[in-house]
Amino acid sequence: MRRVFRKVALITILAATPLMRAADRDERVRELSSKFICICGGCNQLLMNCNHLGCPSREGMLKDLRRQIDQGKDDNAILAYFAEKYGTTVLSAPPASGFNLTAWVMPFAALFIGALAAIYFLRQFRTRWADTQPSPDLAKYQGKVEEELKKFTPED
């Protein structure tokens, strides 16, 4: 009984392996094809998205991609192969190295610097505001005046 079970299990695994491999490969094709631009010129779409009728490049590029995956290459090697074969414009995003790193860093650097500048100005404003505050006695009355005024000013 155990032998039979082992045989069935072995046959199942052997039969399922190519299917699993195919599924893995499809998944990698899908993932990697979003990292390339179709080189047909004009549509400017990701290889995975490019499906316009009569596209002369898509099928060839996908075949090439499947071949590279079947050769057991890792993602970086495939990216390098495509960049070498089709030119650097085939990559859908600039690699995060060398000068291209600035493409990735600059937006966040701008946000960070902007945030620092905003906080700096807010602090400056607050310091100046504190300097221009009236004495506590006067502030007491001013607060009352503002409260009274508030009743006549619609809030937005």
Next chain:
Amino acid sequence: MAAQLGQFALALAWVVTAYSVVASILGIRFKHDKLIASGRNAALGTTVCITTAIICLGYLFAVSDFSVKYIAAHSNRDLPFYFKISSIWGGQEGSLLFWGWLLTVYSSLVIMQNWRKHSSMMPYVTAVLMTTSLFFTSMHLFAVNPFNQTVILSSQTSPLPFVPRDGSGLNPLLQDAYMVIHPPMLYLGFVGFAVPFAFAMAAMVTKQLGDTWIRTTRRWTMVAWMFLSIGILLGGKWAYHELGWGGFWAWDPVENASLMPWLIGTAFLHSVMVQEKKGMLKVWNIVLVIMTYIMSIFGTFLTRSGVVNSVHAFAQSSIGGYFAAFIVIALSAALYLLFDRLPYLKSENQMESIVSRESSFMFNNLVLLAACFAVFWGTMFPVISEAVKGVKITVGAPFFNKVNVPIAIFLMFLTGVGPLLAWRKASTNSLKRNFLWPAVIALAAGVVLYARGVQHFYAWLSLVMSIFVALTIAREFYKGAKARSVGTGETFIEAVVNLTLRNTRRYGGYIVHVAFVLLFIGWSGQAFTTDGSSEMGVGDTMSIREYTLRMEKLGIEDTPNYSSDKATVGLFAYGNKVANLFPERRVYKAGQEPQPTSEVAIYSTVRNDVYVVFAGATPGGKKAIIQVFYNPLTMWVWIGGIVLVIGTLIALLPNKKTPIRKRQQPESLEEPKKVETSVS
């Protein structure tokens, strides 16, 4: 005859526009009222001239007069009439004429509405608007004239007039209902930003830098912003229906070009409130207005110049240089004025706390500008890379998604937080009161979403933020309506309506924020898109998630404009038939080469879209290659767009002065109880 009349109208428009600019400036310089009035009348006259030109162009399309080059290049006899009319903006020359026409219409409306109210400012406003108009009229007349004749060139003779039998036809991608309406909406947005720019310049020149110019242009800015929003969303809808790749936003440079002025315009609409309420951020608002206007022109420059690759290549030409020159001149003049007038732009108040409404607007502006910079940087980086390193690279959707998605989610967070903070300073207690329960419920919903399989981090975060923002807005409506209902005796629904109508700007703004919640829900769904494809003969089936597709029929259709391979696909959900879908592959006949396109078929529900593409046919044509996308939540993007328009329209309404209906007093001698109402 119509071509000659159009040509004459353009020439006259140029003369009249130039006269309007000169008369306005000289009238101001020499304080000559009649000259100023003459400049105003000339501005109105420009509208008449350009309107005549555009009617002539429409007529030439309607009668298929192929002696005109532009008509021959963008139409054909069998083109349906409505596409003939939309062909006016289907190419370079016509779209610029259309742009110029909208500018003159806007200018006339602004002049008629404000001439008496702001008599000291209006001559300057007229001069600025007409200077912009002069640039466009010059382009129409000298660079991209839509009335040029069709000619044939021969080496021995001068160009000879030539009338082709039929035209080359409108680009098939533009033969879509959304393309009839998308460009006009977009242009109404772009052009509309010229109005606040003109008022800002006039305010700086006249040194009237209070909030008059802001109050005057607020509605114009909102109208422009609304049109630009509609234009962008309709562009997405067009791409979704027409391009056939299953999505609606690809971060194409021209899409980005429309997004950049929108982002800055959005920042301006928020920061303008700080100036109105507190007299602060005056310099910042002028900067934003200048940038919005410049970015609108920059968008056109990107579309026309061809400096970056785009799917909108049909609009490219050599006129980018003129636009670049105009941008440099307009920007220099605006910045010079700004620096010169800095002493007049001092803040009337100071920030009192980092946790306040005004500071939240400041951070909202910062994030919107960072998003704009990220889009600008990514769009222009291929050009920068080529200039610096000599290597041309591509910056596509993966870059923009990685950079902009976290920024957008942070912006969503601010959308929830900002409006509920008090002006000047928010206390810890009010923070707790306003945010504790929305945050707790949103997090609980997040746990449920995660347990139900929403495990894509950004999609999950976006949904949680959407719930948080929706709850904070709902709380605001509930709180306000309840207080009103208790105070006036109105029903809750009546109270919501009256509350909104009595403060349209505030509650219209909240509805726009609800629209963004819906848009974010729609965008989050994109993280869970799946697709598949199959060769299908009649009777064959394929499955995707809960749906099964069965090929019912394969046929051929022939019309004068195109022939098509058409499939009838039955769609079944959980075994029950829910729709018949008709994806097509069309081949348009006009032009020298057949132009194939695919017409997708979409089954749309609030849960998901099934998006079917006729991707091709097997050799022999027995089977169709059918590609199918399962796109969750996409419909919420379009619903969000509709809500956005409703919210903006409400915000545009003047506040209604509804008489407060007193609660009916009980017939007793007791004193009525006092009702506590809270005002946020």
